[in-house]
Amino acid sequence: MSSYVPAIVTVLFACLQTTAVNGLLLCHCDICPGNRCETDGMCFTTTSLMPNGVKMHSYRCLDKMLMNPPENPILCHSANPVNDTFVVWCCKDRDMCNKDLSPQLADRRLRGEKNSSQSMEPSTDVMMIVLYVVVALGLMTVAVVAAMWLRKRNKMSLPLHGCAEDSIDAPDHPILGGVSLRDMIEMTTSGSGSGLPLLVQRSIARQIQLVEIIGKGRFGEVWRGRWRGENVAVKIFSSREERSWFREAEIYQTVMLRHENILGFIAADNKDNGTWTQLWLVTDYHENGSLFDYLSRSTVEIAGMIRMALSIATGLAHLHMEIVGTQGQCKPAIAHRDLKSKNILVKLNGTCAIGDLGLAVRHDVATDTVDIPLNNRVGTKRYMAPEVLEEAININHFDSFKRADVYALGLIFWEIARRCNVGGIHDEYQLPFYDMVPSDPTIEEMRKVVCIDRQRPSIPNRWQSIEAVCLSLQVLHSMSKVMKECWYHNAAARLTALRIKKTLANLGASEDLKLRL
Known part of the structure; x- marks a missing residue:
């Protein structure tokens, strides 16, 4: 590890340098017109190890609104100084400073040699760590003694009934010291900011106790954790998935992203115990689980569907x-690119929150570009829009990605509507195209069904009667019309998310339906 310390120190020092007083910082950018971009924040360079073994460098701008905290952004830190798949370095000491940066990945072959050599003789880094540990233990001992003395003194002045907040008999309060996670986020970000300060995030993350595993994915695992009596969800990425962790943390901390129907972000942190690195993403916990889980075990009424x-x-x-x-803050337009029922959480009040933003892209209005190199086929094959399956999506037009999201939204509406209980009648839960493709379809199988045969999930006959006398069936008929307008083959003909929102709001505003809501 010692061979990487000078480089890391140099980069962190560069991150702290100041720019010229006047004007914006000019950065090298490999996806911008003229290969340059202007920012009020920092420049950065990343080195990624691609699946085919090729190292790829990316050069970008990191705008001030994404710098959290402003003086030392979390996004400028690699999770592991000896990471061999992804490294990010930042600078702001001069224009185009990132053009000369070349973050180096660790040589995987040297990891075993490094570990064996470290076991034979202690390095300077190890000695420094030991020194820090000794000092920390000394301070902790002083703190514990002081705390015990204060507690003993307070006990003498307390009434005999009741229990102290920190006593062993104290109940598991959802709020400790009068401040909950929600209060903390509201106070720090005014409910619409880009997230908690870095030190607060790290403090929260390192006080979390993992309780049980609640899910697994391509990135790693999801756990239910506890922080001061409150449940939180902890998404744990392996160190080889640092790019995914970095991207999702970056998107979640976009200014003004926070919304009641977007999964609430709490903290991002990395934990390195010397053997491996865990990358944590802490979010709100919803005990109902994903929409996929919820619909698999439960039906919904008409009001619940709406x-x-x-x-x-x-x-x-x-x-x-x-x-x-x-x-002067600005939230850019964002496309999700992996919208599906497994990436949507169900709240206790029956509403939903969209999560898993690791594949999302943002629109830069100034340059009319997206902020990462694009892979035309991104997401879950079953939910891919026709233009994505055919690799015909216009990657230079940001609306193309929004329209692909709307296609997936129509499939999700179909999943919900199937589980709508009308007069005791409902269908069993199924994924879209369950009767047309295997459980794990290939791109070719999905392309044949969606693009060549132009098939869509089947609409039950009872939904399609426009003369239905039952209000519930009329609502299902209206829902089926919305679905069809979401999954048109011609992407430009699809509804926008805002139009869908207004249509459903009008549907829910029906006087008869209000009574059910």
Whole structure:
């Protein structure tokens, strides 16, 4: 590890340098017109190890609104100084400073040699760590003694009934010291900022106790954790998935992203115990689980279907919308690119929150570009829009990605509507195209069904009667019309998320339906 310390120190020092007083910082950018971009923040360079073994360098700007905290952004830190798959370095000491940066990946072959040599003789780094540990233990001992003395003194002055907040008999309060996670986020970000300060995030993450595993994915695992009596969800990435962790943390900390129908972000942190590195993403916990899980075991009433569908459309409309704040802040338009029932969480009140933003892209209005190199085929094959399956999506037009999201939204509405209980009649839960493709379809199988045969999930006959006398069936008929307008083969003909939101809001505003809501 010692061979990487000078480089890391140099980079962190560069991150702290100041730019010229006047004007913006000019950065080298490999996806921008003229290979340059201007920013009020920093320049950065990343080195990634691609699946084919090729090392790829990316050069970008990191705008000030994404620098959290401003003086030492979390996004400028690699999770592991000897990471062999992804490294990021930042600078702001001069224009085009990142053009000369070349972050180096660790040589995987040297890891075993490094570990064996470290076991034979202690390095300077190890000695420094030991010194820090000794000092920390000394300070902790002093703190414990002081705390015990204060506790003993307080006990003498307490009434005999009741229990102290920190006593062993104290209940597991959801709020400790009068401050909950929600209060902390509201106080720090005014409910619409880019996230908690880095030190607060790290403090929260390192106080979390993991309780049980609640899910697994391509990136790693999801756990239910506890922080001061509150449940939180902890998404744990392996060190080889640092790129995914970095990207999702970056998107979640976009200014003004916070919304009741977007999964609430709490903290991002990395934990290195010397043997391996864990990358944590801490979010709100929803005990109902994903929409996929919920629909697999439960049905919904008409009012519940509208509530779910409207909340998902509202969350997607917020993602897709560019918002200009009152203090010069601006939330860029964001496309999800992997919208599906497994990436949507169900709240206790029956509304939903969209999560898993690791594949999302943002729109830069100034240059009319997206902020990462694009892979035309990204997401879950079953939910891919026709133009994505055919690799015909216009990657130079950001609306193309929003329209692909709307296609997936129509499939999700179909999943919800199938589980709608009308007069005791409902269908069993199924994934879209369950009767047309295998459980794990290939791109070719999906392309044949969706693009060549132009098939879509089947609409039950009872949904399609426009003369239905039952209000519930009329609502299902209206829902089926919305679905069809979401999954048109011609992407330009699809509804926008905002139009869908308004249509569903009007549907839910029916006087008869209000009584059910």
